[in-house]
Amino acid sequence: MRVCQDLFMLVGVPAQDALFSARCMVDANLRGMDGQGARRLRQHVAMILSGTLNPRPRMHVVSERRSTALLDGDYGLGFVVGIEAMRIALKKAGETGLGVVTAKNTNDFGMAANYAMLALEHDCIGIVMANTLPWVAPYGGKVKILGTNPICIAIPTEHIPFVFDFSTSYVSHSKIEMQKEQGNRIPSDWALDSSGNPTTDPVAALKGALSPLGGYKGFGLSLIVDIMSGALSGMDCGSKIEEISLERKSTNGQMFLALKVSAFQDLSTFVTNVDRLLVKVKSSALGPGQSRIVIPGELALQNSEKRSKEGVSIPDEIWADIVSLCKENSYDIGWVRMTNEHTS
Numbered sequence: 001m002r003v004c005q006d007l008f009m010l011v012g013v014p015a016q017d018a019l020f021s022a023r024c025m026v027d028a029n030l031r032g033m034d035g036q037g038a039r040r041l042r043q044h045v046a047m048i049l050s051g052t053l054n055p056r057p058r059m060h061v062v063s064e065r066r067s068t069a070l071l072d073g074d075y076g077l078g079f080v081v082g083i084e085a086m087r088i089a090l091k092k093a094g095e096t097g098l099g100v101v102t103a104k105n106t107n108d109f110g111m112a113a114n115y116a117m118l119a120l121e122h123d124c125i126g127i128v129m130a131n132t133l134p135w136v137a138p139y140g141g142k143v144k145i146l147g148t149n150p151i152c153i154a155i156p157t158e159h160i161p162f163v164f165d166f167s168t169s170y171v172s173h174s175k176i177e178m179q180k181e182q183g184n185r186i187p188s189d190w191a192l193d194s195s196g197n198p199t200t201d202p203v204a205a206l207k208g209a210l211s212p213l214g215g216y217k218g219f220g221l222s223l224i225v226d227i228m229s230g231a232l233s234g235m236d237c238g239s240k241i242e243e244i245s246l247e248r249k250s251t252n253g254q255m256f257l258a259l260k261v262s263a264f265q266d267l268s269t270f271v272t273n274v275d276r277l278l279v280k281v282k283s284s285a286l287g288p289g290q291s292r293i294v295i296p297g298e299l300a301l302q303n304s305e306k307r308s309k310e311g312v313s314i315p316d317e318i319w320a321d322i323v324s325l326c327k328e329n330s331y332d333i334g335w336v337r338m339t340n341e342h343t344s
Contacts, residue, residue, distance in 0.1 A: 001022045001023060001025075001026040002022075003322065003326070003331075003333065004018075004021070004022035004025055004026065004038060004041055005018045005019050005021075005022035006018075006331060007041065007045055007325065007326065007329060007331060008021055008022065008044075008045070008048075008055075008077075010329050010330075010331060011045055011048045011049055011055060011329065012048065012055035012056065013048070013055040013056070013077065014055075014056060017055075017076075017077065017079075017080045020079055020080055020083055021044070021077050021079040021080060024079040024082075024083075024109070024110050024111065024114045025037050025038055025040065025041065025079075025110060026038070026312070027111065027114055027304075028110055028111035028114070029307070029312040030303065030304040030307045030308060030312065031111065031113065031300040031301075031303055031304050032299070032300055032303035032304075032307075033111045033113075033165070033300075034174075034178065034312075035172055035173075035174025035175055035177065035178060036110040036111040036174065037110075037111075037312075038312075038314060038318065038322065039174075039318045039321075040108070040110065041322060041325065042321055042322075042325050043108075044077060044107075044108075045325060045329070047107070052075070052248065052249045052250075053075060053076070053077065053107055053249075054074055054075045054076050055076075055077070056076075057073055057074035057075060057076025057077075057080065057081070058074050059071060059072065059073050059074055059076060059080075059081060059084055060072050060074070061088070062104075066092065066095070066096050067092050067093075067096045067097075067098045067099055067100060068092070068099075068100045068101070069088050069089075069092070069099075069100075069101045069102075070101070070102050070103075070104065070233065070234070071084065071085050071088065071101055071102070071103045071104070072103075072104055072105050073085075073103050073104065073105050073106035073107075074105055075105050075106070075107065075249055075250070076106070076107070077107060078106050078107035078108045078109030078110065078250075078254075079109055079110060079114070081103050081106040081107070081109065081254075082103070082106070082109040082114065082115045082128075082254065082256070083114075083115065083118070085101045085102075085103045085115070085254065085256040086101070086115040086116075086118050086119070086126070086128070086256045086258070087118075088101050088256075089101045089256045089257060089258040090118065090119060090122050090124060090258045092258070093119075093122070093124050093258035093259060093260040093263075094122065094260060096263075097259070097260045097263025097264070098257075098258070098259055098260070098263070099256075099257070099258040100255070100256070100257045100258075101255070101256045101257075102228075102229070102232050102233035102253060102254065102255050102256075103233060103253060103254040103255075103256070104233045104234050104235050104253055105235075105249075105250075106250065106252070106253070106254055107250045108132075108250070109130065109254065111152075111165065112128045112129070112130065112150045112151070112152035112165055113128075113152045113154065113163055113165040113300070115128045115152075115256060116128040116152040116153060116154035116163065116165070117154045117161070117163060119154055119156075119258050119259075120154055120155075120156050120161050122258070122260075123156055123260070123261050123262065123267050124156070124258045124259055124260050124261060125153070125154065125155050125156070125258070125259040125261065126152075126153070126154040126256075126257070126258055126259075127151070127152070127153050127154075127255075127256075127257040127258075127259075128151070128152045128254070128255070128256050128257070129149070129150065129151045129152070129225045129228060129229050129254070129255050130149070130150060130225070130229050130252060130253070130254040130255070131147045131149050131225055131226045131229040131230040131235075131237060131238075131241065131252050131253060131254075132147030132148050132149055132150070132173075132241070132252055133147055133173075133241055133252075134146055134147055134238060134239045134241060135147060135148055135169065135173045135209065135210045136148060136149075136168070136169045136209060136210045136211070136212055136222060137192055137196075137208075137209035137210070137211065137212070138212070138219050139212055139215050139216045139218075139219035141196075141209075142192055142195070142196025142208070142209060143209060144208075144209035144210070144239075145238050145239050146168075146212070146219075146222045146223070146226060146238055146239075147222065147225075147226065147238075147241065147252070148167040148168065148169040148172050148173055148210065148222075149167065149168045149169075149221070149222045149225035149226060149229070150165065150166065150167045150168070150172075150225075151164075151165075151166060151168065151221070151225060152164065152165040152166075154297075155274060156261065156267075156270075156271060156274075157271055157274050157275055157278065158271050158272070158275045159275065160278075160295060160297060160298050160301055161297055161301070162274065162278065162295060162296055162297055163296060163297030163300065163301075164296035164297065165296075165297075165300070166213070167213065168212065168213050168218045168219075168221040168222035168225060169210040169211065169212055169213055169218065169222070170189060170190050170191075170210065170211045170212065170213050170218070171186075171190050171210070173206075173210060176190065176191060176202045176205050176206060176210070177202075177206070179202045180202035180203055180206065181315065181317060182315075184202070185200040185201065185202070186199075186200055186201070186202050186205060187200065188200050189211060190205065190210065190211060191204075191205030191208060191209065191210045191211055192205070192208045192209050192210075192211060193205065193207065193208040194207050194208045195208075196208075196209075198211075226238055228255050229252070229253045229254050229255045230252060230253040231253075232253070232255065233253030233254065233255070234253070235251055235252055235253035236251040236252065236253075278295050281293060281295065282295060
């Protein structure tokens with residue numbers, strides 16, 4: 001994490017914001033969301049150096065009511081804008097029971113769970129969504145029109161928090177990128193080639209379009225996220241969102257929602273009911289060949305506990321890129337402990 005934090009600070013990000021951003025990236029790696037982790041460091045640093053990402057944004061609330069707000073992120077790091085937006089939503093939820101904040105002029109915020117899970121510390125339910133670059137074909141189509149448009153819902157429990165973090169495409173774009181880098185084939189239901197045919201070739205998939213999650217249902221969810229994140233924040237939707245580059249600023253939007261449990265139900269009663277449900281689900285009869293039923297967030301928590309102890313394995317090409325990025329910015333990485341598998 002220190003490498004990420006130091007590099008952000010070297011390109012002008014304030015220490016606290018650099019720490020927040022580094023923590024968001026590393027937490028993604030810890031939870032197994034490697035596509036949203038350290039591999040994105042170069043992208044963020046390059047955008048800061050080019051001037052399309054503001055290292056010291058002057059975030060401000062554009063419009064506000066008791067339970068709602070529109071936050072202008074001044075094109076800051078998406079991590080920083082996301083944390084501020086969720087902070088506002090949680091403050092409003094504490095006062096009125098509900099806080100909803102949309103964010104404009106922001107950037108890629110990585111793993112949505114970073115922000116939804118902040119609600120758990122305040123005995124709130126957190127819901128976070130964002131529209132993204134168009135990579136996904138609509139149900140029945142073959143041209144990429146919609147984003148992977150992630151949604152994360154975090155619900156407080158007594159034991160393992162319920163954290164459902166998913167893209168509305170069958171898989172995220174970064175997952176196909178990683179399969180390409182590793183030389184793997186992909187399942188035929190993940191994506192289409194440029195002709196609209198299902199493909200097992202990640203190279204063809206990246207030239208074509210991703211498939212929506214669950215067909216028509218994922219397509220509908222993706223549209224909802226596009227509208228609630230993009231249209232409601234005053235930013236672009238669908239294919240109007242242009243690919244971020246060193247000359248072009250981000251045009252997507254985000255939504256952050258917090259529900260104070262005690263505004264609706266006694267917290268202990270709520271948590272007991274949720275835990276009973278989850279225990280009942282986990283103890284229900286297994287299907288053929290299945291060893292257990294996993295609750296959303298359970299595997300990510302296990303990954304986080306394991307990787308916190310053993311370290312995060314970084315692929316050689318990603319580590320080489322980080323080392324190169326350090327040299328380009330005159331940062332001495334010699335203090336990092338080197339192992340056969342690079343760890344963050």
